[in-house]
Every structure is written in C-alpha cells, then in structure tokens.
Amino acid sequence: MREADLQALADELTASGLAEQCAVDLVVPGSFEAGPATASVDEITALFHAYGVPQNLSREGTWTGLLQGMDTYSVAERTVFDRSRPSKPGQPAAGPLRLGTQRRLAALSGEQFRNHWWNSHAPKVTRHMPGVVRYTQSYVLSCSPGAVEMDGWYESLLRSPQSLTTDLFDSDEGKRIMDLDGEAMVDSARTERASMRRLQFFPEPAYLERSLRERSR
Secondary structure: OOHHHHHHHHHHHHHOOOOOEEEEEEEOOOOOOOOHHHOOOOOOOEEEEEEOOOOOOOOOHHHHHHOOOOOOEEEEEEEEEEOOOOOOOOOOOOOOEEEEEEOEOOOOOHHHHHHHHHHHHHHHHHHHOOOEEEEEEEEEEEEOOOOOOOOEEEEEEEOOOOOOOOOOOOOHHHHHHHHHHHHOOEOHHHOOEEEEEEEEEOOOHHHHHHHHHHHHO
C-alpha cells in the first residue's frame, strides 16, 4: 500500500467508529541485526495497528472489506514501561523501533507462554535492558484463517541506533539472564526481528466531519 492508501484506510476505520487511532510499522529494508533469527523478515513486511476496536465485529462488513487480503490479529497489548521522554533538555529523541515476533516452545501451552512472557520476562527486560526506553507486548488472542502463525510480538523502542552494541543490557550477566529466560519460552528458530519505521495516522478533520454528516442523515 502507498502511504496515501494507508491514510485513507485509517480515515475510514476511525471515522466509521471501527478504530480510535491507527499506526503502521514498516520494515526497514536490510537486516536489522546479525544472527539466524533475523536472517528472514519475509513473512512480516508491515504491521497496521488499529486501536480501540470494538470487540464484536461480526456485523461490520466494512471492516472485512477494508482489510481484505491482510493477515489480521486480535491482540491484548500492554505497555510494560515507557521511559522514552527525554529526561534532560536537549537530549535526543529515542529510536529506532525494534519488532520481534514470538513463537512459543512446543512444550508450552498458550497460557504458559503468556504467563512466562508477561510475569517473568517483562520484569527482566525492565531491569536488565536500559537501552530499551519503551517496551510493549502484544499477545495474540485470535487471527484470520491462514494468517502467519505467531503467539505475539514485542516492540522495543531503543535509546539510540547504537544501543544494540553499546548499552542494550546493563551487564554481561544481565544479557545472560535475558538469553536464558528467552530460551525458556521462545522457539528462536521460528522468530524474526526487524527494524521498523512507524507512521502514525489520525483521521483527517475534513474527512471525519463529512463522514459524521453522512452517518447522521
């Protein structure tokens, strides 16, 4: 989709009451970091987020038509922490955005994976990864038929482009703790990580006003 098409989709979703706000994360071309888990980002090329979606969409034909051909997921998203605002005047804004899909180990049920991810892994990210300034987790509740299989994804906003090699972890021991905790829940051979560029969309005022007039007739 072109950026104008994404704006039009965001306009339609928000103006029709199907979402409160929209954003899209686009994969930045090229490998974000070395390693087998990042060698392929062919499955996920972009994520379109629709926030504030009503839970019961079975009667919404518009929604189905707008998202035709896309893999869709209903997720429980939570922000574990957000320390992205500059604490000092003149401090540079954070970036880039790192996205990683999560596919649980075969030995874990979905509930076991979520409990570990939310209650064990998240506090360790908070404690041992100072290079991450905002961390969110999206746990997949359901998905459309044929959608790429995943249990969820995380989004990490890094302190700076250099954070991957300079201050991502608080220490070598912190990195070891994070690696071991990840190995206890995620099948690393079936995950992917990528650098993303986020576009934020809000409904155009003129479009929203026109749509509301039409719906009130």
